[in-house]
Structures are given as C-alpha cells and as structure tokens.
Amino acid sequence: MALLVNKSRQFLYQPFTLKPPQILALLFLILIIVGAVLLKLPIAHEKTISWIDAFFIATSASTVTGLVTVDPGTTFTLFGEIVILFLIQVGGLGVMSFASLIVIMLGKKISIKQRMLMQEALNQPSLGGVIRLVRNLFLFSISIQIIAISVLSIRWVPDMGLSKGIYYSVFHVISAYNNAGFSLWSDGLIRYVGDPTVNLVITWLIITGGIGFTVLIDLWVSKTWKELTLHSKVMIISTFVINILAILLVYLFEFNNPKTLGMLSGGEKLWAAYFQGISPRTAGFNSIDMTAIQPDTALLMTLLMFVGAGSASTGGGIKLTTFVVILFTVLTFIKGKDETVVLKRTIRNAIIFRALAITMISLMVVFIALFILTYVQKGDSFMVILFEVVSAFGTVGLSMGLSPHLMLISKIVIMAVMIFGKLGPLTLLFSLAAPKKDNIRYPDGEVLTG
Amino acid sequence: MALLVNKSRQFLYQPFTLKPPQILALLFLILIIVGAVLLKLPIAHEKTISWIDAFFIATSASTVTGLVTVDPGTTFTLFGEIVILFLIQVGGLGVMSFASLIVIMLGKKISIKQRMLMQEALNQPSLGGVIRLVRNLFLFSISIQIIAISVLSIRWVPDMGLSKGIYYSVFHVISAYNNAGFSLWSDGLIRYVGDPTVNLVITWLIITGGIGFTVLIDLWVSKTWKELTLHSKVMIISTFVINILAILLVYLFEFNNPKTLGMLSGGEKLWAAYFQGISPRTAGFNSIDMTAIQPDTALLMTLLMFVGAGSASTGGGIKLTTFVVILFTVLTFIKGKDETVVLKRTIRNAIIFRALAITMISLMVVFIALFILTYVQKGDSFMVILFEVVSAFGTVGLSMGLSPHLMLISKIVIMAVMIFGKLGPLTLLFSLAAPKKDNIRYPDGEVLTG
Ligand SMILES: [K+]
Numbered sequence: 001m002a003l004l005v006n007k008s009r010q011f012l013y014q015p016f017t018l019k020p021p022q023i024l025a026l027l028f029l030i031l032i033i034v035g036a037v038l039l040k041l042p043i044a045h046e047k048t049i050s051w052i053d054a055f056f057i058a059t060s061a062s063t064v065t066g067l068v069t070v071d072p073g074t075t076f077t078l079f080g081e082i083v084i085l086f087l088i089q090v091g092g093l094g095v096m097s098f099a100s101l102i103v104i105m106l107g108k109k110i111s112i113k114q115r116m117l118m119q120e121a122l123n124q125p126s127l128g129g130v131i132r133l134v135r136n137l138f139l140f141s142i143s144i145q146i147i148a149i150s151v152l153s154i155r156w157v158p159d160m161g162l163s164k165g166i167y168y169s170v171f172h173v174i175s176a177y178n179n180a181g182f183s184l185w186s187d188g189l190i191r192y193v194g195d196p197t198v199n200l201v202i203t204w205l206i207i208t209g210g211i212g213f214t215v216l217i218d219l220w221v222s223k224t225w226k227e228l229t230l231h232s233k234v235m236i237i238s239t240f241v242i243n244i245l246a247i248l249l250v251y252l253f254e255f256n257n258p259k260t261l262g263m264l265s266g267g268e269k270l271w272a273a274y275f276q277g278i279s280p281r282t283a284g285f286n287s288i289d290m291t292a293i294q295p296d297t298a299l300l301m302t303l304l305m306f307v308g309a310g311s312a313s314t315g316g317g318i319k320l321t322t323f324v325v326i327l328f329t330v331l332t333f334i335k336g337k338d339e340t341v342v343l344k345r346t347i348r349n350a351i352i353f354r355a356l357a358i359t360m361i362s363l364m365v366v367f368i369a370l371f372i373l374t375y376v377q378k379g380d381s382f383m384v385i386l387f388e389v390v391s392a393f394g395t396v397g398l399s400m401g402l403s404p405h406l407m408l409i410s411k412i413v414i415m416a417v418m419i420f421g422k423l424g425p426l427t428l429l430f431s432l433a434a435p436k437k438d439n440i441r442y443p444d445g446e447v448l449t450g
Numbered sequence: 451m452a453l454l455v456n457k458s459r460q461f462l463y464q465p466f467t468l469k470p471p472q473i474l475a476l477l478f479l480i481l482i483i484v485g486a487v488l489l490k491l492p493i494a495h496e497k498t499i500s501w502i503d504a505f506f507i508a509t510s511a512s513t514v515t516g517l518v519t520v521d522p523g524t525t526f527t528l529f530g531e532i533v534i535l536f537l538i539q540v541g542g543l544g545v546m547s548f549a550s551l552i553v554i555m556l557g558k559k560i561s562i563k564q565r566m567l568m569q570e571a572l573n574q575p576s577l578g579g580v581i582r583l584v585r586n587l588f589l590f591s592i593s594i595q596i597i598a599i600s601v602l603s604i605r606w607v608p609d610m611g612l613s614k615g616i617y618y619s620v621f622h623v624i625s626a627y628n629n630a631g632f633s634l635w636s637d638g639l640i641r642y643v644g645d646p647t648v649n650l651v652i653t654w655l656i657i658t659g660g661i662g663f664t665v666l667i668d669l670w671v672s673k674t675w676k677e678l679t680l681h682s683k684v685m686i687i688s689t690f691v692i693n694i695l696a697i698l699l700v701y702l703f704e705f706n707n708p709k710t711l712g713m714l715s716g717g718e719k720l721w722a723a724y725f726q727g728i729s730p731r732t733a734g735f736n737s738i739d740m741t742a743i744q745p746d747t748a749l750l751m752t753l754l755m756f757v758g759a760g761s762a763s764t765g766g767g768i769k770l771t772t773f774v775v776i777l778f779t780v781l782t783f784i785k786g787k788d789e790t791v792v793l794k795r796t797i798r799n800a801i802i803f804r805a806l807a808i809t810m811i812s813l814m815v816v817f818i819a820l821f822i823l824t825y826v827q828k829g830d831s832f833m834v835i836l837f838e839v840v841s842a843f844g845t846v847g848l849s850m851g852l853s854p855h856l857m858l859i860s861k862i863v864i865m866a867v868m869i870f871g872k873l874g875p876l877t878l879l880f881s882l883a884a885p886k887k888d889n890i891r892y893p894d895g896e897v898l899t900g
C-alpha cells in the first residue's frame with residue numbers, strides 16, 4: 001500500500017516536475033479549452049455564440065459557478081447542455097477529489113504529528129487508502145445523485161413526461177450536488193419557490209456536496225458525536241448556524257418586498273427564505289428574482305458568497321471553517337485572551353495565520369477585479385458589480401443582472417476570478433499547510449481552512 | 451529619570467486600575483460630552499442644533515474625522531468654531547501623544563529584545579525620556595503650525611482682511627495638521643483647487659501630521675538614511691509611493707469627468723489630482739466635488755481611506771505600515787517564500803499576525819456598520835454608504851453626500867465607527883504588542899502596525 005502511494009506521488013511529481021496544484025491548474029485549463037471548443041461546435045448551440053461566451057460558459061461550468069452571459073436553456077442544444085453537465089461533473093467532483101487527495105498527500109510531507117492529525121481528520125486507517133478514498137468519493141457521490149434523481153423524477157415526470165422529466169432531474173441534481181447552480185430555466189427555480197420536494201432535494205444536495213468530503217467520510221465512520229474530528233464538528237455546527245441565521249435574515253429583509261417574498265403566501269415565504277438562505281454559499285440557485293432583492297439582502301448574500309462552503313467540497317469561497325477561525329480569533333482578541341479556542345480545542349497559530357492569509361489574498365483578488373469592473377462598467381451600480389465579482393470568487397453564480405451585459409474585459413476578469421475562486425484557496429491550502437516554523441503544543445485541534 | 455517613568459506609570463495604572471487604552475477611551479468620552487454640551491450652548495450656534503447633531507459634530511471633531519451633519523461655517527458662531535478647533539487640537543495631538551506614550555511604555559512590559567527595538571524605533575537614549583517626548587511632540591507640533599499659519603496668512607490676509615485672514619489660517623492649519631478636514635467653507639477647498647500656496651501648505655501639514663511622531667523624531671535625530679529605523683524607512687517610502695500612485699489614478703479616472711477635473715485647466719487638473727490623491731489618507735479635505743466623482747475614483751478613495759496614515763500620528767485607518775506588511779506577506783505567499791522580507795529585514799510572524807488581526811477586526815466593524823446603514827438608509831446607493839462608513843472608520847471625513855441626510859440610527863452608528871476608527875487600532879496595538887508565544891529569530895525589523 002505504501003508502494004502504491006509512492007507510485008502515485010511519483011506520477012504526480014516526476015514526469016512534469018510540477019506540483020499538484022500546478023497539475024490541477026493545467027488539467028483545469030485543458031478542461032475549459034475542450035469545453036469551449038465543444039460548445040462552439042455547430043451541433044452544440046441553437047443560437048450563435050461567440051468564442052468569448054463559449055469560453056465564459058465553459059469556465060463557469062468547469063468552476064461550477066453558474067454565472068451565464070447567455071441563457072443556457074435556450075442557447076444550447078441537448079448536446080451543448082450535456083457538455084455543460086460533463087464540465088460540471090468533472091470540474092466539481094474532480095476538484096473535490098483532488099482536494100481530498102492533496103489533504104492526504106500532505107500527510108507524507110509534513111511532521112508526524114500533523115500527519116496523525118490529517119489521518120484523524122480523514123479517519124483513514126493508513127495513508128495507503130488514497131486510491132480507495134477517491135473511489136469511495138465517486139461511489140458515494142454517484143449514489144447520492146442517483147437517489148436524488150429518483151426522487152426528483154417522481155416529482156417532475158408527471159409534469160413534463162418521462163424523458164424530459166428524467167433529463168431535467170439529472171441536470172439539476174448534478175448541478176446542485178456540484179454546487180454549480182446551472183439551471184435549464186432562464187429564471188432559475190422561481191417556478192418551484194413553494195414546492196417542498198424541489199426545495200428539500202436541491203438543498204439536501206447543496207449541503208451534502210458543500211460540507212466537504214472529509215466530513216462525509218468522518219460521519220460515515222464515526223459512531224458517536226464525540227468520535228468526530230474537530231473539523232467535522234465545526235463544519236456541522238457552523239453550517240447549521242449560518243444557514244439558520246441566513247434564512248432568518250432573508251425572511252426579515254425581504255418580507256415586505258413586493259417583488260420577492262412580499263407577493264408570496266405564508267408558506268411560500270418560508271420556503272423562499274429557506275432556499276435563498278442556503279443557496280448563496282455556494283450553490284447559486286435562485287427561487288426568487290435576484291435583480292429585485294433589497295440592498296441589505298444583497299450585502300448579506302455577498303458575505304455568504306465570500307464565506308462559501310466546506311474545504312474539500314464542491315463549493316467555493318474562503319471556506320466556512322476559515323471564516324469560523326477568523327471569527328473566533330477576532331473574538332479572542334476582543335476578549336483579551338491569548339489563544340483561539342473552538343469547541344474546547346486550541347487552534348494553532350499556523351492555522352489562524354493560514355485562514356487570515358487566504359482571506360486577505362481573496363480580498364485582494366476581489367478588490368482588483370472590482371477596480372477593473374467599476375472602471376469598465378461605468379453605467380452599472382457598485383452593488384451589482386460587487387455582487388457579480390464576489391459571486392464569481394465564491395463560484396456561486398447568483399447575479400443581480402450584470403452577467404448578460406458584461407463588457408469583453410469584464411468577462412475575462414470574471415473568468416479569471418472564477419478560476420481563482422475554484423483553485424486559489426486550494427493552492428494556498430497546499431502551500432501553507434506545512435508551516436516551517438511552528439510551536440508544537442498540546443492539545444491541539446486540526447481545522448482545515450481554504 | 452526611571453523614577454519619573456515609574457511615577458507616570460503609577461499615575462496611569464493605579465488610581466483607576468484601568469489600562470492605558472481604557473483611560474484614553476474614558477478621557478475621549480469626556481471630551482466628546484464636554485464638546486457636545488458646549489456646542490449646544492446658545493452662544494455656540496447661529497442656527498438651532500439638535501442634541502444628536504451636537505454630539506455628532508463633537509465626535510467628528512474629537513476623532514478628527516470631519517464628517518458633518520450640519521454645515522459648521524454657517525451653523526456655529528465664532529465661539530462654536532473655537533470649540534470645534536479645541537476638540538480637534540486636543541483629540542488630534544492628545545491621541546498622537548498618547549499613542550507615542552503607549553509605544554514607549556510597552557517597552558517596560560515586554561521582553562528586553564522588544565524593548566530595545568522600541569527604543570530603536572524611537573531613537574531615544576533611555577526610557578526616561580517619556581515626558582520629554584511628549585513635550586517635544588507639543589513643541590514640534592506648535593512650531594509647525596505657527597510656520598504654516600504665517601505662510602497661509604500671507605496668502606489669505608490680502609484676500610480677507612487681517613483678522614479673518616489670520617483666523618481662517620489658524621482654523622485650517624489646525625484642521626490640516628491634525629488631519630481633521632474641517633473647513634469653514636461648506637464646499638471645502640474647492641475655491642483654491644489651483645492655488646499653489648494653499649495646496650502645498652495643506653498637503654505638507656497633512657503629511658507631517660500623518661506620518662507619525664516616531665518617524666518625525668527619527669528624522670530629527672538620524673543623520674543619514676541608513677540610521678533611520680525600518681519603520682521610518684517603510685513609512686517614508688510607502689507614503690511616497692502610495693501618494694504618487696493615488697495622484698496618478700485620480701488624474702486618470704477623473705480627467706474627463708466634466709463635474710470634477712474635466713472643467714479645470716491643465717495646471718488646475720494637476721493640482722486637483724495632487725490634492726485629492728493625498729487627502730483621502732486621512733485628512734479629508736476636498737478641492738473637487740466629492741458627490742460627482744467616478745465610481746472607480748470612489749473605490750480607490752475607499753481603499754485609501756481604509757489604509758489611512760501612520761502609527762502614532764494624527765491620522766486614522768488600519769495604518770500604512772499595516773497595509774505594507776499585509777501586501778508583502780501576500781506577495782511572499784504568492785512567491786512561495788517563507789518569510790516576509792521588507793527592505794532586507796525579516797518581519798516577525800507576531801507583527802504579521804497583528805497586522806492581519808487589526809485588518810480583520812476593522813473589516814468586521816466596517817461590515818457591521820454597512821449592514822445597519824444599508825438596512826436604515828434604503829434610498830441611498832451602496833457606494834455612497836460604503837464611502838461614508840469607511841470615511842468614518844478612517845477618520846477621513848470625505849463624503850459623497852450622505853452625511854446631511856443620515857437617519858438617527860445611522861448617525862449613532864457613524865459616531866461609533868469614528869470612535870472605533872480613532873481608538874480601535876491603537877487599543878489593538880496595545881493589547882497585541884506583547885505576544886506571549888513568539889519565536890525569537892535574528893535579524894528582525896520592528897514595524898508598528900495599527
Ligand atoms: K455555483
């Protein structure tokens with residue numbers, strides 16, 4: 001088994017002398033180029049599509065973002081849509097498994113203690129389990145998706161007929177599990193705003209795909225709450241807390257907005273707030289009109305989009321644990337304490353440092369993009385531009401209406417931000433995961449950030 | 451001398467058993483309350499003024515911000531204006547000397563090595579120089595102000611007559627040196643947009659007051675560039691670089707804007723860009739119409755306002771060195787290096803950590819304020835709200851027009867943000883300056899952040 005790991009590491013390190021994140025970036029660029037070329041083929045689209053839009057859609061699909069400069073449902077043929085679906089599945093699952101792989105492989109490079117923590121984080125009996133891990137990830141993901149497709153089909157086949165009902169179920173399940181947010185309806189899921197089945201299935205997929213594979217393994221292996229790693233506990237609690245808070249705030253902010261929740265019945269209001277509270281981190285589906293939301297809702301969603309989902313998940317953003325670590329560190333400073341303590345475990349300085357670094361670098365990328373877009377998109381309001389840029393960074397895909405009239409330069413910038421949003425934090429995690437100078441203290445808890 | 455220091459420390463520590471930042475906050479609140487009561491006196495104002503506006507103006511003056519909910523020039527009598535001037539001078543110089551004091555006193559509490567660095571940073575022969583330092587600070591500040599008042603009077607007395615010319619010179623010099631940005635003209639310094647004397651005197655005061663007292667002492671004592679501390683070198687170079695960049699970008703962004711630079715002559719355009727490039731960190735004077743600036747200029751200024759001036763200066767913001775440390779740390783990560791190196795000196799992790807913490811806490815405060823204001827100020831654009839909040843945080847005082855129609859809750863929030871902006875980073879500097887766990891490595895350079 002150790003031999004197998006060495007072989008796989010040799011494969012990754014030697015032929016190109018590239019580091020894993022560089023290989024990932026290279027594979028990703030190839031995926032985008034292949035996708036764009038396929039989407040540009042005459043059989044892929046019903047309306048004509050420019051090269052820049054083909055690249056934009058390919059980038060958006062591969063990074064599982066969901067921002068679209070053209071309406072996928074009416075622009076592409078079935079073939080084009082399947083290309084998009086393929087890009088989503090490969091981009092989403094591919095990065096997720098690569099991230100899980102990197103987390104384990106790091107165990108070989110760094111200290112014994114950290115390796116133990118990595119193993120603990122994954123609850124893997126040995127490092128030889130790399131291949132098995134990726135296999136499990138795929139098996140698990142496909143199983144989840146098949147179950148969800150079955151349930152959604154039961155809902156949609158009676159409405160749309162057998163083939164269309166199943167096809168729409170397949171498309172939206174893959175899109176939701178990978179947190180891609182692509183929809184075949186140009187107005188998203190607005191027509192199902194009050195539908196319990198659609199709401200529950202989609203949000204369940206979003207959360208499962210977005211919580212991170214290490215957490216899912218941990219949940220599978222552990223028998224009690226106490227057996228879970230700190231990372232899993234933090235992810236589960238913070239996912240719960242942030243979702244509840246977001247749902248309440250969306251409900252409060254939009255309750256009287258006649259263009260969103262205001263026009264809905266009491267039950268629909270709850271479902272809409274439920275859905276739009278969960279979706280911005282980082283699924284990007286919408287069941288209300290995003291161009292009509294209030295400024296405070298827009299600001300809330302901007303924060304949620306920036307925070308994002310879990311490490312080693314299909315989601316983006318700085319990651320929820322990164323946010324939690326920063327939040328607790330700030331509270332620690334304010335209270336005048338020395339050590340950041342989360343769930344009775346001390347968070348090492350190296351982890352805090354990494355969280356702060358990932359956040360700062362992400363902020364800088366967002367800021368540079370904002371700068372270019374405010375310069376280029378002169379007629380558009382700052383809020384709408386900010387929303388679009390953070391949506392791209394968090395690979396969310398929600399838009400307050402800017403995407404269709406992005407200028408050429410803006411499209412290129414948004415594409416770059418989407419790619420950074422997908423690969424940047426992971427690359428930083430890789431390069432920051434093994435700090436050279438670090439005081440070893442006990443007892444410490446491992447929390448993944450980035 | 452050592453006895454003297456002990457006595458001053460006893461005075462600060464024992465009678466109230468409060469820490470220096472708490473004493474500072476208490477004195478500050480008293481200053482604001484006294485100021486508000488004085489401004490509310492019938493002899494202080496020509497127009498009626500509400501309690502909230504009296505408190506707002508007192509807070510804005512004491513924190514040397516310059517945001518105004520009423521027009522000072524037409525609202526207050528001469529007595530009222532002198533109250534404002536008093537609050538600016540006490541608030542500005544008071545906090546600056548307190549900050550310098552804290553920096554030195556920290557030398558007693560922390561390790562020998564750090565004490566040496568503090569002494570080095572101040573180029574003081576011994577810690578007994580505390581009282582002398584503060585005396586020097588006041589003497590230096592008053593001298594600078596008297597020189598500037600003389601020069602401005604030569605410019606303004608012929609225009610306005612003797613008493614008004616001198617009075618206007620005194621007011622604007624005190625306001626500029628303390629980076630307060632209060633002006634007796636309701637449109638600021640727009641009428642002097644192309645005036646070399648006014649431009650040069652005001653910007654010279656802004657930079658002198660804003661670079662930090664430790665840098666000024668260092669410049670006074672050092673004979674060569676090499677003798678300067680790392681902190682001084684970084685402050686001087688970065689002040690120069692950021693001002694040049696800001697001037698160029700303002701010139702570029704506003705060149706064709708008919709409401710700002712577009713209507714000016716070639717020479718005036720340069721002066722206007724020069725002035726508005728320097729002023730946002732954190733003087734807050736304006737020589738162009740701030741309600742008419744382009745969105746990209748607004749974003750640039752938002753960044754400049756957030757960054758702010760030097761540590762232990764009259765300016766606000768996270769501080770320029772904090773920004774430089776973060777920028778270099780980010781570049782270090784991107785280059786895959788381990789250690790942040792600035793001017794061939796390694797920046798210790800504790801300093802980087804402090805810079806990141808101050809920035810994150812400041813961002814959170816700005817974000818919370820933004821949240822409340824977007825909720826309360828429904829009709830106002832997000833950019834205008836963002837600009838106002840960051841202006842308050844950076845104690846800048848530039849406004850895109852929101853100040854006069856702030857709702858009651860918004861006024862309270864902006865006041866709280868101004869007070870945080872003035873005292874927050876300093877308090878954090880104090881509580882973070884002595885990290886308990888820190889690897890000691892050589893050679894290190896000391897950079898003040900916050
Ligand atoms: K998405």
Ligand SMILES: [K+]
Nearest residue numbers: 515630734846
């Ligand atoms: K100011």
